[in-house]
Each structure stands twice: as structure tokens, then as C-alpha cells.
Amino acid sequence: MAVIARKGSPLVREIREKQSMGKSRQRFWELAGSKLGHILGVERTAEQVGAGADQGDAGFREELKFSQHLEGKAEAASDFARSKSLSDQRQYLPIYAARDDLLGVVRENQVVVVVGETGSGKTTQLTQYLHEDGYTRTGLVGCTQPRRVAAMSVARRVSEEMGTALGDETGYAIRFEDVTSPNTKIKYMTDGVLLCETLKDADLDRYRVIIMDEAHERSLDTDVLFGILKKVVACRRDFKLIVTSATLNAEKFSKFFGGAPVFHIPGRTFPVNIIFSKTPWEDYVEAAVKQAIAIHMTSGPGDILIFMTGQEEIETACYALAERMVQIVSSSSKAVPKLSILPIYSQLPADLQAKIFQKAEEGTRKCIVATNIAETSLTVDGIFYVIDTGYGKMKVYNPRMGMDALQVFPCSRAAADQRAGRAGRTGPGTCYRLFTESAYQNEMLPNPVPEIQRTNLGNVVLLLKSLNVENLLDFDFMDPPPQENILNSMYQLWLLGALNNVGGLTSLGCKMVEFPLDPCLAKMLLMGKELGCVEEVLTIVSMLSVPSVFFRPKDRAEESDAAREKFFVPESDHLTLLNVYLQWESNQYRSDWCNDHFLHVKGLQKAREVRSQLLDILKTLKIPLSSCRMEWDVVRKAICSAYFQNTARLKGVREYVNCQHGTPCHLHPSSALYGLGYTPDYIVYHELVLTKKEYMQCVSAVDPQWLAELAPMFFSVKEGDTSFLDRRRWHDEEKTAMEEEMEKLRQEQAEATSRE
Numbered sequence: 035m036a037v038i039a040r041k042g043s044p045l046v047r048e049i050r051e052k053q054s055m056g057k058s059r060q061r062f063w064e065l066a067g068s069k070l071g072h073i074l075g076v077e078r079t080a081e082q083v084g085a086g087a088d089q090g091d092a093g094f095r096e097e098l099k100f101s102q103h104l105e106g107k108a109e110a111a112s113d114f115a116r117s118k119s120l121s122d123q124r125q126y127l128p129i130y131a132a133r134d135d136l137l138g139v140v141r142e143n144q145v146v147v148v149v150g151e152t153g154s155g156k157t158t159q160l161t162q163y164l165h166e167d168g169y170t171r172t173g174l175v176g177c178t179q180p181r182r183v184a185a186m187s188v189a190r191r192v193s194e195e196m197g198t199a200l201g202d203e204t205g206y207a208i209r210f211e212d213v214t215s216p217n218t219k220i221k222y223m224t225d226g227v228l229l230c231e232t233l234k235d236a237d238l239d240r241y242r243v244i245i246m247d248e249a250h251e252r253s254l255d256t257d258v259l260f261g262i263l264k265k266v267v268a269c270r271r272d273f274k275l276i277v278t279s280a281t282l283n284a285e286k287f288s289k290f291f292g293g294a295p296v297f298h299i300p301g302r303t304f305p306v307n308i309i310f311s312k313t314p315w316e317d318y319v320e321a322a323v324k325q326a327i328a329i330h331m332t333s334g335p336g337d338i339l340i341f342m343t344g345q346e347e348i349e350t351a352c353y354a355l356a357e358r359m360v361q362i363v364s365s366s367s368k369a370v371p372k373l374s375i376l377p378i379y380s381q382l383p384a385d386l387q388a389k390i391f392q393k394a395e396e397g398t399r400k401c402i403v404a405t406n407i408a409e410t411s412l413t414v415d416g417i418f419y420v421i422d423t424g425y426g427k428m429k430v431y432n433p434r435m436g437m438d439a440l441q442v443f444p445c446s447r448a449a450a451d452q453r454a455g456r457a458g459r460t461g462p463g464t465c466y467r468l469f470t471e472s473a474y475q476n477e478m479l480p481n482p483v484p485e486i487q488r489t490n491l492g493n494v495v496l497l498l499k500s501l502n503v504e505n506l507l508d509f510d511f512m513d514p515p516p517q518e519n520i521l522n523s524m525y526q527l528w529l530l531g532a533l534n535n536v537g538g539l540t541s542l543g544c545k546m547v548e549f550p551l552d553p554c555l556a557k558m559l560l561m562g563k564e565l566g567c568v569e570e571v572l573t574i575v576s577m578l579s580v581p582s583v584f585f586r587p588k589d590r591a592e593e594s595d596a597a598r599e600k601f602f603v604p605e606s607d608h609l610t611l612l613n614v615y616l617q618w619e620s621n622q623y624r625s626d627w628c629n630d631h632f633l634h635v636k637g638l639q640k641a642r643e644v645r646s647q648l649l650d651i652l653k654t655l656k657i658p659l660s661s662c663r664m665e666w667d668v669v670r671k672a673i674c675s676a677y678f679q680n681t682a683r684l685k686g687v688r689e690y691v692n693c694q695h696g697t698p699c700h701l702h703p704s705s706a707l708y709g710l711g712y713t714p715d716y717i718v719y720h721e722l723v724l725t726k727k728e729y730m731q732c733v734s735a736v737d738p739q740w741l742a743e744l745a746p747m748f749f750s751v752k753e754g755d756t757s758f759l760d761r762r763r764w765h766d767e768e769k770t771a772m773e774e775e776m777e778k779l780r781q782e783q784a785e786a787t788s789r790e
């Protein structure tokens with residue numbers, strides 16, 4: 035469950051409006067005669083720009099062609115890597131000079147903390163050194179990453195350096211995607227994947243070495259791994275652990291592992307001139323675009339890296355940059371230097387992500403517009419200018435509402451320094467900070483707050499419980515999460531039936547852990563079994579695990595809305611998703627069918643993959659594929675059983691209020707329920723998204739009888755008799771009782787231990 039909040043940028047709004055005006059039905063990229071990642075500059079005259087606009091008005095089919103075109107290019111051009119021998123490149127990295135010393139320290143110690151500037155070669159080289167030194171003869175070398183994108187792109191790079199196919203000697207595994215083989219020796223993976231593996235094999239016997247990369251990021255899963263791997267280190271003498279960090283807070287890691295040695299990779303960095311803004315900017319997106327154009331037009335060679343907070347801002351900035359470049363080119367009589375505009379964020383397809391690493395052609399400047407993914411996870415060579423907006427997105431848990439919210443926050447001073455450092459890798463650089471020096475000194479936190487202290491712990495609680503960690507409050511956390519968050523997550527799991535009254539895992543909870551899904555989705559699948567509709571629920575869960583499959587190009591909004599409406603199942607967005615999938619299936623999973631119906635074929639394909647993986651898990655749990663044969667009320671009941679915490683009750687026109695915490699929630703115009711002649715009294719929703727209002731995403735109408743039956747702790751049939759406040763009071767009392775019971779148990783345990 036997540037609430038996604040966005041900070042408004044006037045430029046983002048302006049460009050959105052421009053895109054949706056659709057005056058000439060020309061999409062912007064055609065207007066500019068350009069597409070993302072294309073180069074704008076000297077070659078393009080005003081006439082050519084006009085010609086481009088005339089030709090290319092074929093709507094989103096054009097867009098599909100365009101992405102295919104880019105894919106082709108990305109494959110053909112790993113040019114830099116090939117022109118300069120890869121082994122030369124490897125020897126040029128700072129870590130190379132330290133190779134033998136480093137291997138010596140690893141040989142002599144079970145745990146080593148390695149600190150090195152970003153780009154020194156930790157992620158790509160350490161695994162290979164260990165492989166060359168023979169560690170892979172007796173097991174895997176695993177390397178964890180907090181980000182999926184990093185795991186994929188680094189594995190690809192290392193395969194290239196080793197001259198093997200991706201997935202052969204070197205592979206990667208992320209949730210729902212395993213690109214490894216029996217041959218694999220070096221495995222990159224997200225920290226979440228390794229965490230799941232500990233469930234099957236607590237001692238991680240397959241691994242000879244684990245590198246916990248990017249430990250300074252302190253992602254939720256990394257923090258849990260710290261505690262788990264500490265135990266593995268204690269019980270397996272043959273196991274080695276390397277913890278890497280880009281920043282200097284390595285002492286803390288060393289201390290956690292009983293004083294493990296800290297190995298510093300001698301750095302090679304250049305000074306970075308830092309320029310603060312004199313006054314704060316009202317719209318940092320606009321300010322960043324202006325700054326980038328100023329650098330491009332007046333400063334010496336060197337690529338630009340801009341830090342933004344998320345996809346929408348990045349797209350806006352790229353769009354605005356392209357627009358300004360076109361204006362400059364068409365109004366200038368002189369040749370204008372070329373600018374290649376490259377976005378990078380986690381949802382960008384992998385082949386487009388790869389483009390940021392390619393060297394631009396002679397005389398062209400690259401301008402990369404990134405999220406904080408480029409802070410430490412990905413290193414691009416040749417950056418001389420950094421533009422830092424000073425913001426980033428962070429997930430924050432609201433224990434009262436029991437939800438995570440993704441919000442824009444000022445970044446920490448450590449993050450700002452890390453961002454600035456990206457300009458000084460190949461020579462002296464400049465960092466333009468779009469915030470004032472006083473904001474840096476007085477408003478920014480010195481270090482980011484670790485994720486474990488600010489997010490929902492539902493999955494972590496389930497996982498630790500199934501690893502037999504009886505008392506979570508005693509788990510060896512480097513920085514323990516707030517007790518309130520732990521208790522609240524436990525309470526949510528108790529409501530779902532995953533934990534019993536004294537906080538132990540129920541048999542339902544044990545099964546839920548098997549699925550790489552949020553607890554609610556896992557519950558929905560398992561309720562499918564009870565109600566005889568596994569087949570249907572499986573498809574819905576898979577569709578909910580991928581980004582929206584509906585394609586809505588701005589200039590063909592009406593057409594695409596009409597196409598979507600044809601799939602609507604009036605009382606349920608969940609069933610609408612099921613309907614889309616079933617129709618795609620009966621059209622032989624064809625991509626042209628998707629294009630005709632304004633559906634993202636890649637999203638549907640991903641859903642199909644997810645589905646088949648979940649199916650494998652169901653098979654291992656011996657859960658047969660039952661079907662309710664179009665009796666769709668049964669499916670809605672299964673949905674209701676998993677999402678009753680997200681029940682809302684009708685309050686006004688398309689306006690609801692959450693029954694548990696009273697938050698107002700609105701039907702989104704894209705919902706199947708929006709255009710209905712009537713609005714159901716009770717609905718459940720998948721998540722709340724906060725934009726202009728709190729909008730519910732993916733809504734299904736439910737029968738109040740089901741609520742009373744499935745969640746008696748919340749709802750009684752005599753609904754009208756109990757006021758909202760009564761229910762709230764009851765709910766708080768129940769929660770306190772559970773907490774007290776758990777506290778009592780804890781004390782008893784503590785007494786028992788002290789008696790021993």
C-alpha cells in the first residue's frame with residue numbers, strides 16, 4: 035500500500051498542459067523533430083524541424099516504432115566499450131592498483147569493509163577478482179544491490195568484460211526475473227532476492243562470498259540482511275562477507291561486525307567547484323533546465339548530470355531541454371553545439387538505460403537527467419558538470435494510516451556531497467546547487483534516515499518470523515526501527531490472519547511468506563484457494579504487480595479512453611484487469627492486438643511472466659488451479675478478504691471515506707466505477723495515490739455482508755447502529771490489548787532467559 039505524493043512544479047504543469055492541448059495533434063517530439071535520446075544541435079535547421087512535424091503524425095504507433103528504433107541502436111552501439119579494450123579499461127580503474135592487497139586482506143579476514151569513491155570499480159571488479167582468485171571453485175560469489183536497475187546493468191557490464199553471455203558465468207536475479215544458469219559463478223541480485231533465499235537456506239550454503247554492495251544506502255532489505263548475515267558469518271567459517279560503501283561511515287559497519295578491517299581504495303578525485311544559489315528557486319525543474327542550457331552554450335567541454343526526484347520531472351526536464359534547443363537552433367545563424375538528452379530512472383526500459391553509458395559522438399555533449407540512482411549506484415564517465423536540485427523521493431511510513439507514502443524531501447548533506455563528487459571523477463568539475471548555502475547548513479540532515487526507520491515492515495516481520503526470530507524487538511538491527519512501526523506492522527498482519535494473538539506465525543502466514551508479494555496480495559491468492567478462484571485471482575495479482583498496462587497518449591486521450599472502456603467490468607477495476615488479460619490470451623498474446631487496443635504489450639508480457647512464476651510457487655505448495663468460471667462475485671469476495679483495511683464507504687458524489695482511519699478517498703476518472711449510473715456503498719481499493727486529491731487506485735465494489743463475514747473485527751451486520759467513532763474506539767482497544775499481550779509475553783521470555 036502506498037500513497038504517492040508529488041511536489042508541484044509549474045514547469046511540469048505547463049508542459050503537461052501543452053502535451054494535452056493537442057491543437058495540431060502533433061506530439062511534442064515530432065514538433066521538435068526529435069525524440070528522447072536524440073541529438074539536438076547544429077545539423078537541424080528550422081526547415082527540417084518543420085518537415086519532421088509534417089511527416090510524423092501517426093500517434094502512438096510512431097512511438098512504438100521509435101522505441102524499437104532505439105532498441106536497435108542500443109544493441110548496435112556498445113561502441114566505447116569495444117573501441118577501447120575492456121581489459122585496458124579495467125586496469126585504469128583505481129581499484130586495480132589495490133587488487134593484490136585487497137585480496138590479501140580478504141584471505142585473512144572473514145569480514146572486510148571496503149570503502150572507495152563511486153566509480154573506483156567496487157561493483158564491477160570485486161566479484162571478478164574473487165572469481166580469479168579461485169573463490170568460485172567452491173561456491174557462488176553473490177553481490178547484492180539495493181536497486182534492480184543496478185543489478186541488471188552491472189551484470190551486463192561484467193559479462194561483457196568477461197567475454198561471456200549474460201546469464202552464463204555472470205547473471206542476475208531480481209524479483210520475478212532470474213537470469214542465471216547452472217554455470218553461473220558471479221550472481222548480482224537485489225538485496226530482497228537474497229533475503230528470500232535465506233528462507234530456503236538459512237546458512238546460504240551455495241555462496242562462498244557475499245558482497246553487500248552499496249551498504250551506505252541502508253535500504254530496508256540491506257539492513258535486515260546485516261543481522262542475518264552476521265549469524266551466517268558466526269556459524270560458517272568458510273563463508274566470507276564483504277561490505278562496500280561509497281562514503282566514509284564505514285566505521286559503523288566495522289563495529290557491527292566486531293571490528294572488521296576497513297580497506298580504503300586509494301581514490302583519484304579532482305576538486306569540484308561548488309556554486310550555491312543566492313536565493314531559493316521556486317521551480318527547481320525550470321531552474322535546472324536554464325542552468326543546463328547556460329552551461330551548454332557557454333562552458334567548455336564535459337557532460338552534464340542533473341539530479342531530479344522522479345520520472346515525471348525527468349521527462350518534463352528532457353522535454354523542456356529539447357524544446358529550448360530547438361528554439362536556439364532555429365533562431366541562431368551560427369552553428370550550435372549538439373546536445374544529447376538522456377533520461378534515467380528505474381522504470382525506464384533496460385535497453386534505453388544502457389544508452390547513458392555510451393560515449394557521445396565527437397563534438398556532442400551529453401546531458402543526463404537522473405533520479406538519485408546516479409548518486410552512487412551507476413557511474414557515468416565524463417561528467418564535468420552536476421546540477422543538483424537538492425531533492426529526492428523517499429518512502430515514509432505513516433503508522434496511523436498503516437501506509438507508506440512516497441514523498442519528495444530535501445536530500446541530506448551527505449547525499450548532496452556525493453552528488454557533487456560525480457563532477458570530479460575525470461577532471462576538475464563544477465557543481466551547481468539549486469539551493470542556498472544556508473539551506474545546506476541549516477535545513478538538510480547530515481545523513482539520510484535509514485529506510486528501516488521510516489517504512490512499513492509488513493514483509494520484514496513476516497520474513498523474520500518465519501526465520502524463527504521470536505522477538506523482533508530483540509533482533510540484531512544496526513539501527514532498530516521505531517517500536518511503534520514494528521507493532522503496527524504486526525497488527526496489520528494479525529488482521530490479515532498471518533499472525534496469531536501472541537504474535538506467532540499462523541499457517542496462513544507461513545504460506546504467505548512463500549510469495550514474493552506484499553502481504554495483502556499473498557493473502558488474496560491464498561483466499562482464492564478457499565473460495566475456488568485461484569486461476570482468476572492469480573491473473574489479477576500478476577496484473578497488479580506490473581505498471582499499468584493501459585496506454586494513454588496525450589494527443590489521443592479520447593480514443594484510448596474509449597478503448598479502455600470496452601474492457602470495463604462495471605463494478606470492479608480488478609475484474610477489468612482480469613478481462614484485459616483474458617482477452618489478450620484469447621487473441622494469442624498478440625502484440626498487434628495490444629497496439630490496436632491501446633495496451634502496453636511489454637507490461638502484459640511481464641504480467642504473464644509474473645503469473646507463470648507465481649504459478650510455480652502455487653504448484654510447490656500443492657495448491658490446485660481452481661476456477662469460479664465467470665462467477666465474478668466470488669473473485670470480488672477474495673479481493674475483499676485481502677483489502678478490507680482499505681474499505682471505504684460512500685459519502686458524497688464519487689467521494690468515499692476510509693472506514694478504518696477516516697481518510698477521504700476519491701474515485702479516479704480512469705476507474706470503471708467512475709462512469710457508472712450508481713455508486714456502490716462500499717468499496718475496497720488497492721492503494722491511495724495522492725496527487726491533487728487522494729485518489730483510490732484499482733477499486734472494487736463489495737457487499738457489506740462480506741465485510742461482516744471476512745472482517746468481523748471491523749464490521750458488524752448492524753452497521754447502521756455503530757458509529758464510526760465506536761468502531762474506531764473498539765479498534766484501538768483491540769490493538770492495545772494485542773500489544774499488551776505481546777509485551778507480557780516478552781517479559782515472560784526475558785524472565786525465563788534471565789533465570790537460565
Ligand code: CDP
Nearest residue numbers: 152153154155156157158187188191413415
Ligand atoms: O562500484 P563503483 O562505484 O566503485 O564502480 P563501478 O560501478 O564498478 O564502475 C567502474 C567503471 O565501470 C566505471 O568507470 C563505470 O563507468 C563502468 N561501468 C560501465 O561502463 N557500465 C556499467 N553498467 C557499470 C559500470
Ligand code: MG
Nearest residue numbers: 156157410411
Ligand atoms: Mg558500485
